[in-house]
Amino acid sequence: MYILPPSISKKIEGYRWQSFTPPAAGKSRRFRGLICHRRSHNWKLLVENFTEAYHSFQAHKNTINAFAPSELSEIPPGGDGYSLMISPIDPKLPPRTPHHPDLPESQRYHITMICVFPSHVIALAPERAFYMCLTPEGTGQVRTKWGVAGYGPAPAREAAEHLEALYREVNEEDRVRLESLQENVGSRFAGTGPISHLEKPNWDFTRYIARRLAS
Numbered sequence: 001m002y003i004l005p006p007s008i009s010k011k012i013e014g015y016r017w018q019s020f021t022p023p024a025a026g027k028s029r030r031f032r033g034l035i036c037h038r039r040s041h042n043w044k045l046l047v048e049n050f051t052e053a054y055h056s057f058q059a060h061k062n063t064i065n066a067f068a069p070s071e072l073s074e075i076p077p078g079g080d081g082y083s084l085m086i087s088p089i090d091p092k093l094p095p096r097t098p099h100h101p102d103l104p105e106s107q108r109y110h111i112t113m114i115c116v117f118p119s120h121v122i123a124l125a126p127e128r129a130f131y132m133c134l135t136p137e138g139t140g141q142v143r144t145k146w147g148v149a150g151y152g153p154a155p156a157r158e159a160a161e162h163l164e165a166l167y168r169e170v171n172e173e174d175r176v177r178l179e180s181l182q183e184n185v186g187s188r189f190a191g192t193g194p195i196s197h198l199e200k201p202n203w204d205f206t207r208y209i210a211r212r213l214a215s
Contacts, residue, residue, distance in 0.1 A: 081117050128151065
């Protein structure tokens with residue numbers, strides 16, 4: 001069972017978190033198990049990248065943005081310990097199934113991007129949840145552990161392999177850009193600049209870090 005803090009659960013209670021099956025052993029493990037990677041960039045860059053939609057139209061043009069266009073994104077208020085972003089799925093596409101029968105119609109075409117500060121990120125779709133735990137290893141390394149929890153019975157082998165391949169492709173698209181960005185932020189010429197409204201979760205995360213440093 002996947003548990004979220006009550007403050008976040010109330011925001012997305014229609015998604016019926018208690019109905020998602022936990023990671024399972026055996027034949028379905030390829031779909032629901034955990035996969036570990038080590039990446040050469042700061043952990044905070046990955047948190048910021050995961051929770052904002054500004055980069056998707058370019059970095060994920062043929063993957064995520066193909067079914068969840070970044071220009072449709074909505075940024076609801078977060079909280080002191082978390083941020084939220086709603087990424088609507090193109091309504092012209094077929095419904096995402098299977099999902100809980102009580103899932104509201106309005107949320108059957110939503111992907112909710114969540115960050116539980118400081119380092120746990122979740123992409124909650126109608127029929128599945130992708131989650132990633134981040135462990136910093138210095139200023140320029142991060143260890144990631146990610147997996148998928150799905151609603152209903154385990155998918156067929158071919159469908160599970162296709163889904164795993166999609167997440168690996170998306171993660172690789174991000175890794176290449178974030179490792180390049182790691183070099184850029186280390187430059188003595190790096191500076192500050194304005195942020196897009198699609199980067200509002202980054203502002204929430206920055207404020208969280210500032211509060212922790214000041215406490």
